[in-house]
Amino acid sequence: MHLIDSKSSDPYFNIATEEFLLRHKKEDYFALYINSPSIIIGKNQNALSEINVEYVKKNKIPVVRRLSGGGAVYHSMGNLNFSFIIKDSKNNFMNFKKFTTPIIEALKGLSINAENTGRNDLVIEGKKFSGNAQFKSKDRFLHHGTLLFSSNISEVSKSLNADTVKFEDKSTKSVAARVTNITDYLKEKITIEEFKELIFKQIIADNLEHHFYEFSAEDLDEINNLVKTKYETWDWNYGYFPKYNFKNKKKFPGGLVEIYLDVEDGIIKNSKIYGDFFSKLDVDDIEKALKDIRHDENKISGTLAKFNIHDYFLNITEDEILGLFF
Amino acid sequence: MSYKEYIYDKFIFKVKNGIYYHKDGCWIEVGGNIATMGVSDLFQTLIGDVASVALYGIGVNIVQGEPMGDIETMKTSIELISPVTGTITEHNKQVTETPELINSDPYGEGWLLKVELKNFESDKLNLMDSSKYFDYMKQQVEEEGRKLGKE
Numbered sequence: 001m002h003l004i005d006s007k008s009s010d011p012y013f014n015i016a017t018e019e020f021l022l023r024h025k026k027e028d029y030f031a032l033y034i035n036s037p038s039i040i041i042g043k044n045q046n047a048l049s050e051i052n053v054e055y056v057k058k059n060k061i062p063v064v065r066r067l068s069g070g071g072a073v074y075h076s077m078g079n080l081n082f083s084f085i086i087k088d089s090k091n092n093f094m095n096f097k098k099f100t101t102p103i104i105e106a107l108k109g110l111s112i113n114a115e116n117t118g119r120n121d122l123v124i125e126g127k128k129f130s131g132n133a134q135f136k137s138k139d140r141f142l143h144h145g146t147l148l149f150s151s152n153i154s155e156v157s158k159s160l161n162a163d164t165v166k167f168e169d170k171s172t173k174s175v176a177a178r179v180t181n182i183t184d185y186l187k188e189k190i191t192i193e194e195f196k197e198l199i200f201k202q203i204i205a206d207n208l209e210h211h212f213y214e215f216s217a218e219d220l221d222e223i224n225n226l227v228k229t230k231y232e233t234w235d236w237n238y239g240y241f242p243k244y245n246f247k248n249k250k251k252f253p254g255g256l257v258e259i260y261l262d263v264e265d266g267i268i269k270n271s272k273i274y275g276d277f278f279s280k281l282d283v284d285d286i287e288k289a290l291k292d293i294r295h296d297e298n299k300i301s302g303t304l305a306k307f308n309i310h311d312y313f314l315n316i317t318e319d320e321i322l323g324l325f326f
Numbered sequence: 327m328s329y330k331e332y333i334y335d336k337f338i339f340k341v342k343n344g345i346y347y348h349k350d351g352c353w354i355e356v357g358g359n360i361a362t363m364g365v366s367d368l369f370q371t372l373i374g375d376v377a378s379v380a381l382y383g384i385g386v387n388i389v390q391g392e393p394m395g396d397i398e399t400m401k402t403s404i405e406l407i408s409p410v411t412g413t414i415t416e417h418n419k420q421v422t423e424t425p426e427l428i429n430s431d432p433y434g435e436g437w438l439l440k441v442e443l444k445n446f447e448s449d450k451l452n453l454m455d456s457s458k459y460f461d462y463m464k465q466q467v468e469e470e471g472r473k474l475g476k477e
Contacts, residue, residue, distance in 0.1 A: 042398075042401075042403075043380075043396065043398065043403040044378050044380055044396070044398050044403065067403060068401070068402070068403050069377075069398040069399070069400075069401045069402050069403035070401035120400065120401045132401065133401045133402070133403075134401065134402040134403070135402070135403045135404075135405070136402065136403075136404045136405065137393065137404075137405035137407070138350055138391075138405070138407060170378055170422065170423075171378075172377065172378060172398060265383075
């Protein structure tokens with residue numbers, strides 16, 4: 001087992017590292033990493049329907065799509081991530097316990113009784129502290145999980161509090177769970193760095209053959225290339241999700257406005273604006289201008305800026321109209 | 327269309343005759359220049375209940391042995407590996423709406439997509455016919471069974 005103690009807290013880098021190790025390496029790896037505040041969404045999720053757009057924007061929280069399935073998770077400096085990237089042997093697949101057992105064992109050493117629940121969560125006294133997900137491609141296999149150690153739980157719920165009523169799609173929906181931090185159950189306080197060491201010790205005890213692996217300059221080039229061409233891009237993080245319908249409505253002093261969008265690969269294919277607002281000009285002009293642009297705040301704001309909004313929506317501001325699109 | 331069947335424990339694994347199979351789990355049925363693809367019964371049994379399926383778009387060029395989409399089960403995403411090289415011409419809309427069809431009828435209603443073939447003669451070198459795949463499948467199932475038995 002090659003052990004990786006990531007020096008980076010950049011979520012784009014750490015998530016790209018997993019894909020690099022899966023697609024370009026043949027050996028078995030175990031990595032531990034901590035990401036600065038970020039939202040990591042499942043492969044088949046609709047980013048906009050999972051996040052609280054306003055909160056995410058205000059706090060400049062990156063949203064990164066990962067390779068594995070499952071729901072959205074909030075990462076922060078109080079959350080430790082573990083990741084197995086290995087050659088697929090037939091009994092890895094769908095076997096979550098094999099990968100969560102070392103975590104449970106390490107926690108036992110801290111007198112904490114953690115258990116597997118359902119298929120992919122770990123709980124302490126019924127409260128979730130770890131979500132797990134997997135990805136398989138050809139004969140390579142990824143199992144990774146979060147370990148809430150000392151996260152600010154209210155940040156978790158604020159950033160993931162999306163208004164799902166607005167979206168109609170076939171995406172994977174996140175499931176809210178009662179969560180807890182590991183530190184709440186520690187008899188003697190330890191730091192997240194010390195906790196990381198304990199997890200490594202457990203993996204070392206389970207794998208006689210092991211060594212700490214440092215990335216070569218070539219590895220780093222490839223990982224950074226993946227960051228630039230995929231993980232940092234809007235196309236992957238927001239645009240990857242194939243198709244959804246968006247709807248929203250709000251009553252303003254100037255009247256009710258309803259918006260409907262058909263979105264494919266992140267691009268608005270069709271839009272309809274209805275309501276009982278007063279307008280001098282036909283909103284059809286705006287609907288036409290929105291065609292083939294991204295369902296993205298900057299792009300929509302740029303399109304709306306081309307119009308004198310008061311000619312279309314009397315007594316409603318441009319910002320109020322923009323807000324309806326998310 | 328007839329099937330070969332292999333019974334292991336409580337499972338029955340089916341292999342449809344007259345079509346080709348790729349080691350990473352997809353089957354392909356060729357009709358002239360156009361081929362229909364799906365996943366094998368073995369593949370759907372191993373992955374379990376399918377929650378969603380996402381395929382590369384129509385018009386996209388796919389390559390034998392490279393990804394063409396993915397299937398998501400409970401928190402696991404499994405990359406679909408293309409058995410041939412060609413251009414996607416059609417999706418099975420029914421299967422994207424009702425992904426359970428992949429589990430209930432992998433060789434029939436659960437088909438995934440159609441492609442225009444580029445060079446099937448050379449693709450064929452890396453494919454198995456139903457008899458070869460039947461042997462390959464038996465070996466996979468027995469390996470799986472042995473390992474599971476050990477736990």
